[in-house]
Amino acid sequence: MQLIGTGAARAGGEDGKDGKDGEAGYIAASLRGVTKDFGAVRGLDRVDLDFRSGEVTVLLGLSGSGKSTLLRHLNGLQSPTAGEVTVLGTRIDAGDGRGLRRLRRGIGFIFQHFHLVESMSVLENVCTGRLGTLRGPRLSLMMYPRSVRAEAMAQLERVGLADRAFQRADTLSGGQKQRVAIARALIQRPRILLADEPVASLDPVSAAEVIDLLREIGDEQGLTVICSLHQVRTALDFADRIVGLQGGRVVLDEQAAGLTVDAAFTIYDRVAQPETPQPDSTQPDSTRPDSTQRAPALAG
Numbered sequence: 001m002q003l004i005g006t007g008a009a010r011a012g013g014e015d016g017k018d019g020k021d022g023e024a025g026y027i028a029a030s031l032r033g034v035t036k037d038f039g040a041v042r043g044l045d046r047v048d049l050d051f052r053s054g055e056v057t058v059l060l061g062l063s064g065s066g067k068s069t070l071l072r073h074l075n076g077l078q079s080p081t082a083g084e085v086t087v088l089g090t091r092i093d094a095g096d097g098r099g100l101r102r103l104r105r106g107i108g109f110i111f112q113h114f115h116l117v118e119s120m121s122v123l124e125n126v127c128t129g130r131l132g133t134l135r136g137p138r139l140s141l142m143m144y145p146r147s148v149r150a151e152a153m154a155q156l157e158r159v160g161l162a163d164r165a166f167q168r169a170d171t172l173s174g175g176q177k178q179r180v181a182i183a184r185a186l187i188q189r190p191r192i193l194l195a196d197e198p199v200a201s202l203d204p205v206s207a208a209e210v211i212d213l214l215r216e217i218g219d220e221q222g223l224t225v226i227c228s229l230h231q232v233r234t235a236l237d238f239a240d241r242i243v244g245l246q247g248g249r250v251v252l253d254e255q256a257a258g259l260t261v262d263a264a265f266t267i268y269d270r271v272a273q274p275e276t277p278q279p280d281s282t283q284p285d286s287t288r289p290d291s292t293q294r295a296p297a298l299a300g
């Protein structure tokens, strides 16, 4: 089976041209020959990928396959050992501190553990998403411009949490916290939304709500969404495109619509021990062995 397909080219049209910034389907981010070494450990291995505007991509792969490392390269949190990372038309790996900060304003990042300030109100947490555009410290909600507070409230309405605006963040459930984190990312007015296992800490119902919200917002705003997940079936429902990583290498790159669950699972099977039981694709996600459950067995 040929695992590496032409997902990126198909998403952007047959010619695969870059297009101009602002056009639907232009290349919002790309990695060219990106290798990342952490001492003796290779985190990414000669990765070539283009991500087009408006496209929702899910990164799949075993724990340690390089998903988080790839996402961190896309917002300049990490720099490659070799290769180039271009985001929104600018080499993010070569930027200075100021250029990097400016570029990062166009990139929202959602984390597994939300990264909210628990003692702050929900509304103030959302306002912090605009700190990069404001001069000077903001030590309380009222130190943010009225326009920022109004926009934060609008974003909370968008994620269905306006009624929680003045509660402390630590009074929310995990699913609610992740929706606040999404609102905080949206107030940046990003063009790219990166999400690193955004539902890994959530119950299945909250996880589905967060995934649906990300898809809706991505579609509404034409965002480039790149998200790592461990739930294969959810990934196929959510994504336009699936990129599979193994040992830091891209081993699968296909449109989600053309992939079966079993084909997607080959990302994991290629490193499975021979005696590892094969998944039963007739079972629903909640009962079927998924990568989160299979990973330890496969890795061991």
Ligand SMILES: Nc1ncnc2c1ncn2[C@@H]1O[C@H](COP(=O)(O)OP(=O)(O)OP(=O)(O)O)[C@@H](O)[C@H]1O
Binding pocket: 038, 041, 042, 043, 061, 062, 063, 064, 065, 066, 067, 068, 069, 070
């Ligand atoms: N800061 C670091 N220092 C040393 N090694 C690292 C560092 N970050 C990542 N690695 C290594 O790089 C490889 C890829 O890690 P990465 O966190 O990207 O994997 P992942 O696919 O996101 O895993 P998970 O699904 O568990 O989050 C792993 O072998 C990991 O141990």
